[in-house]
Structures are given as structure tokens and as C-alpha cells.
Amino acid sequence: MEKTRLERIVLFAKTDYHLRYYGSKLGVLWAFLNPFLRILVYYFTFSYLIFRQNDPTFVLYLFTGIITWGFFSETTNQSIKLFQKQRFILENIKLQKSDFFISMTASTMYAYLINFLMYFIFSILFFDPEYSLKIVFLVPILIGLYLFALGISFFLATLYIYLRDLDHIWSIIIMAGFWTVPVIWDYNLVYENYKFMLYNPITAFLVNIRQITLYNEMPDLKFMILGILTSALIAILGYIFMIRNSRKAVEFL
Amino acid sequence: MKEDIAIKVENVSKTFVQHNRGKTIRDRLLSVMKSRNVRKIKALDAIDFEIKKGEFFGIIGHNGSGKSTLISILNQVVPPDKGGKVTVNGTSIRLALGMGFNKELTARQNIMINASVLGMPMEKIKLEIGKIIEFAELEDYIDIPVKYYSSGMRSKLMFSIAVNAKADIFLMDEFFGGVGDKKYKEKADQVFHDRLIKGKTIVHVSHNPGTIEKYCDRVLLLEKGKMVKLGTPDEVLELF
Structure with missing residues (x-):
């Protein structure tokens, strides 16, 4: 890739991150505080009110679930109005539109990685967990997750050009999606009763992230690889869809 | 395309289509039973011309004549209707x-x-x-969000960025020379002349005959999306 283009993508990503978190008074602190508070709410609701069982490691279970789902929902939500947000550039100069997608997703991925770092610090401070070299499996899993979110983003941003209430509909889909993925409920249920759910890349990735980080076990390689391949395919199809259908982005938005 | 041509426009038309199906999922679902009612607006009609490298080319016309649409098509950010073709030699910015x-x-x-x-x-x-x-004279305000800027400050900022831009072709949409007070205007005009337009291909869109007359080598007159006249500023401004 040409050097100035790479620099531009990095600059876009930095600006996007800055805009998202420095806008509020709490600043970057908000980026950590938000998932933290959500984890607390779910933890107390589920371990004291609903299940009435006190398993402290449930916090860690929730932590990985909420930050992973949070990454997906944040990325896709941001993507819907991406063309509109970048209109001020798009109408003045012909650029590769994929630059905007790569930089936006890089910025949300960065926030996710910082959350993951917090997870490791938190778990080491309070839980004395066992980690081993299996942790390197997180690399392909996170790449898969990134590609999946990127692919869906291509579709959403392009569809928004023609369907201006897509953001409302998507917020419902995200809300429903939250419950179809084992963010809160026990993922062993997936293996026992709903194995087909593992064909959803997010479920496959989330299950494997927990295998590695919570139980220090080998990931389920079959579904990990399948998830990565599906995600790569969705990213490619999304890219083609975006290139073919976004020619009129400037005049329609 | 010949070497000395910067932009070649062949049979370019642009039709904007408005239909009653709406732009939301809700509207589309609700209008399934309705008959399709399409309204077409022809913004540009069979435009043909060439701009030479290094030329200062003007496009003039009243509001709604299609000037800005044409600029967007020349910039290749809006596609022309089928059958039309725009070839651009080099990079362009608006x-x-x-x-x-x-x-x-x-x-x-x-x-x-x-x-x-x-x-x-x-x-x-x-x-x-x-x-x-420094050139924008905004040293004291540089770290505050642009939303708090006055329109004059924004113009100065944009102008200051633009004179440093790198492109082969500049498409100027009512963008010209100085803004602000007289002193700044003189300084800006000078820089505009020396750094931005010297030796570059410029397409200048305006409804102001003054700047067209002063700078342009050739001028295209648009009226309701049609080419009325292409010629020297004297010939064209007579009809405007």
C-alpha cells in the first residue's frame, strides 16, 4: 500500500477514536467505565436476583462476553452512517471508500484490545488465573472477529444509502442478537442443545475466547477455523457489495 | 486521449430520479400497493467539451443551471447517466x-x-x-472545534489548506481568492495567483462574471442543464 494512503488510514482511525471518546467530559475513562459498569449490572442481576448462586468467576465470564459483543455492536452501529459522516470528504475528492471502513474498524478494534488488556489485569489482580501459550490462539480469533465486523459494516453502510431507517432496525437486531449469543448464559448449553449456533462466527469466537482465557484449554479448532473462513468470505462479499452499490452515495445522502 | 487534454467530457447527461417509494424500509413496505410514480429531473443534457492541460476554464450559469452537478461529475464522485463518459488525466479535487x-x-x-x-x-x-x-491568521483559535468558528474564519482556514493541496486539476466551486477584510484579501489573492493557479488546470464555476472575465481562457455557459455557448469570456458573457 502506498505510504500516504496508510498514513491517511491511521490518521482517520486516530481521529475517529478521539471523536468517540474525548467528546465527553469523562474522556477516555468512559471507554473503560462503560463496559465495567455494564458488567457490574449484569453480574448483580444474574448472580443475586435470577440464578441466586454466587460464583465469582461469573464476572470474568461476563467480562469477555460483554466486551466482545460490545465490539461488534459498536462497530456495526458506527458503520451505518459512515458515508454520511464522511460526506465532507467524499464529495470533494475521489478516494478509495474502503479507507473509511478500515480506519473506523481499526479504531473500534483498538478500543476492544484495550478492554482486553483491562481484562487480563483485572483477572490477574483478583482471580489468580492460569494462562499459557494457548493465548496465541487469540490472534487468529480476533482477526476473524475483525473481518466479520468489517464485512457486516460494508453491507450496513451501503444499505443505509437507500434505506434511511436502517439504524432503528439494526438497533433491534443488535438487541435480539445479544440474546442469541452466549454473552450472559452458559455456553455449555450451545454444545448440549444448540450446536448449530456455532455456525454464527461470533458465537464460535466467543466460545473459543473463553476456552482460552477462562479455562486455559485448547480452542475448538473446527469451529474456530470455520468462523474465520466465514468471516473472511463475508468481508469479501461485503466489499464487493459496497463497491458495486455505493457509486451514488454522494448524490443520495 | 491526447496528451495535452486534462478532462474530456463526452455526451454527459445527469438525471435525478425521485420516486414515491420513499427512502426508508417503512415507506417501502407501506407503498407496495401504490402505483409507481417517478419524477425525473434532468440536471444536465448531452454535454460535450474538452479542457486542455494548464487551461483556466470557466463554467458560468444561473442558479439551478447544473454547474455544481457538472463539477461533481468532473470530479468523478457522482456518476453520469449511461452513455456519458468523463475521462480525467491526473488527480482532481473540488x-x-x-x-x-x-x-x-x-x-x-x-x-x-x-x-x-x-x-x-x-x-x-x-x-x-x-x-x-499562520497564513489563516488563526493562531489563537487553532485548538477549538470548527463548529465555534465564524463563516469568515472557516473560509480562511479552507483557503489556507487549499493553497497547499497537491492535485493536477482544481475544480473550484464558487471558490475564489480572498475572503475577509481588504488587507487579507490582497494577500490571499497574491498567494492564490502564485501558488494555486499558476501552471495548473483550473475549472472555475461561478455565477459572478467578474472573476470569469478576469482569469478564464475559455468559458462554458450553461442554462437549464444545456450547453448554450463555449468560447472566450467576451463572446460568452455577452449572452449571460
């Missing part, structure tokens, strides 16, 4: 005052983004950002 900013970002961030989009390498941006700020 300059318009008060545009091209993300209002939530500070002026400094906007300079970085714009300069990067306009093709400047990061090293050079860091080196020249001081000059850009």
Missing part, C-alpha cells in the same frame, strides 16, 4: 469555501485530515502545519 470540515474536530485536526486527503505526506504536514495556521 474546492469550495466553508466545506470539507468535520465541525466537531478542532481546526488543527481538520488541517491534518484535509492535508492528508489532499495527498500530502505526514512528514510534510507536520512541517507545514505552522505555515498553514
Whole structure:
């Protein structure tokens, strides 16, 4: 890739991150505080009110679930109005539109990685967990997750050009999606009763992230690889869809 | 395409289609039973011309004549109707005052983004950002969001960024020379002349005959999307 283009993508990503978190008074602190508070709410609701069982490691279970789902929902939500947000550039100069997608997703991925770092610090401070070299499996899993979110983003941003209430509909889909993925409920249920759910890349990735980080076990390689391949395919199809259908982005938005 | 041609426009038309099906999922679902009612607006009709390299080319016309649509098509950010073709030799950017900013970002961030989009390498941006700020006379306000700027300040900022832009072809949409008070205007006019337009291909769109007469080599007169006349400023302005 040409050097100035790479620099531009990095600059876009930095600006996007800055805009998202420095806008509020709490600043970057908000980026950590938000998932933290959500984890607390779910933890107390589920371990004291609903299940009435006190398993402290449930916090860690929730932590990985909420930050992973949070990454997906944040990325896709941001993507819907991406063309509109970048209109001020798009109408003045012909650029590769994929630059905007790569930089936006890089910025949300960065926030996710910082959350993951917090997870490791938190778990080491309070839980004395066992980690081993299996942790390197997180690399392909996170790449898969990134590609999946990127692919869906291509579709959403392009569809928004023609369907201006897509953001409302998507917020419902995200809300429903939250419950179809084992963010809160026990993922062993997936293996026992709903194995087909593992064909959803997010479920496959989330299950494997927990295998590695919570139980220090080998990931389920079959579904990990399948998830990565599906995600790569969705990213490619999304890219083609975006290139073919976004020619009129400037005049329609 | 011949070497000395910067932009070649062949049989370019642009039709904007409005239909009653709506732009939301809700409207589309609700209008399934309705008959399809399409309204077409022809913004440009069979435009043909060539712009030579290094030429200062003017496009003049009243409001709604299709000037801005034509600029967007020349810039290749809006596609022409089927059958039309635009060939551009080199890179192009559109300059318009008060545009091209993300209002939530500070002026400094906007300079970085714009300069990067306009093709400047990061090293050079860091080196020249001081000059850009100084030229815009905005030293004291550079780290506040652009949304708090007056329109005059925005224009100065955009102008200052633009004179540092790198492109082969500049498409100027009512973007011209100085803004602000008389002293600044004189300084800006000078820089505009020396740095921006000298030796470059310029397409200048305006409804103001003054600047067209002063700078343009050739002028195209548009009226309701049609080419009325292409010729020297004297010939064309007579009809305007």
C-alpha cells in the first residue's frame, strides 16, 4: 500500500477514536467505565436476583462476553452512517471508500484490545488465573472477529444509502442478537442443545475466547477455523457489495 | 486521449430520479400497493467539451443551471447517466469555501485530515502545519472545534489548506481568492495567483462574471442543464 494512503488510514482511525471518546467530559475513562459498569449490572442481576448462586468467576465470564459483543455492536452501529459522516470528504475528492471502513474498524478494534488488556489485569489482580501459550490462539480469533465486523459494516453502510431507517432496525437486531449469543448464559448449553449456533462466527469466537482465557484449554479448532473462513468470505462479499452499490452515495445522502 | 487534454467530457447527461417509494424500509413496505410514480429531473443534457492541460476554464450559469452537478461529475464522485463518459488525466479535487470540515474536530485536526486527503505526506504536514495556521491568521483559535468558528474564519482556514493541496486539476466551486477584510484579501489573492493557479488546470464555476472575465481562457455557459455557448469570456458573457 502506498505510504500516504496508510498514513491517511491511521490518521482517520486516530481521529475517529478521539471523536468517540474525548467528546465527553469523562474522556477516555468512559471507554473503560462503560463496559465495567455494564458488567457490574449484569453480574448483580444474574448472580443475586435470577440464578441466586454466587460464583465469582461469573464476572470474568461476563467480562469477555460483554466486551466482545460490545465490539461488534459498536462497530456495526458506527458503520451505518459512515458515508454520511464522511460526506465532507467524499464529495470533494475521489478516494478509495474502503479507507473509511478500515480506519473506523481499526479504531473500534483498538478500543476492544484495550478492554482486553483491562481484562487480563483485572483477572490477574483478583482471580489468580492460569494462562499459557494457548493465548496465541487469540490472534487468529480476533482477526476473524475483525473481518466479520468489517464485512457486516460494508453491507450496513451501503444499505443505509437507500434505506434511511436502517439504524432503528439494526438497533433491534443488535438487541435480539445479544440474546442469541452466549454473552450472559452458559455456553455449555450451545454444545448440549444448540450446536448449530456455532455456525454464527461470533458465537464460535466467543466460545473459543473463553476456552482460552477462562479455562486455559485448547480452542475448538473446527469451529474456530470455520468462523474465520466465514468471516473472511463475508468481508469479501461485503466489499464487493459496497463497491458495486455505493457509486451514488454522494448524490443520495 | 491526447496528451495535452486534462478532462474530456463526452455526451454527459445527469438525471435525478425521485420516486414515491420513499427512502426508508417503512415507506417501502407501506407503498407496495401504490402505483409507481417517478419524477425525473434532468440536471444536465448531452454535454460535450474538452479542457486542455494548464487551461483556466470557466463554467458560468444561473442558479439551478447544473454547474455544481457538472463539477461533481468532473470530479468523478457522482456518476453520469449511461452513455456519458468523463475521462480525467491526473488527480482532481473540488474546492469550495466553508466545506470539507468535520465541525466537531478542532481546526488543527481538520488541517491534518484535509492535508492528508489532499495527498500530502505526514512528514510534510507536520512541517507545514505552522505555515498553514499562520497564513489563516488563526493562531489563537487553532485548538477549538470548527463548529465555534465564524463563516469568515472557516473560509480562511479552507483557503489556507487549499493553497497547499497537491492535485493536477482544481475544480473550484464558487471558490475564489480572498475572503475577509481588504488587507487579507490582497494577500490571499497574491498567494492564490502564485501558488494555486499558476501552471495548473483550473475549472472555475461561478455565477459572478467578474472573476470569469478576469482569469478564464475559455468559458462554458450553461442554462437549464444545456450547453448554450463555449468560447472566450467576451463572446460568452455577452449572452449571460
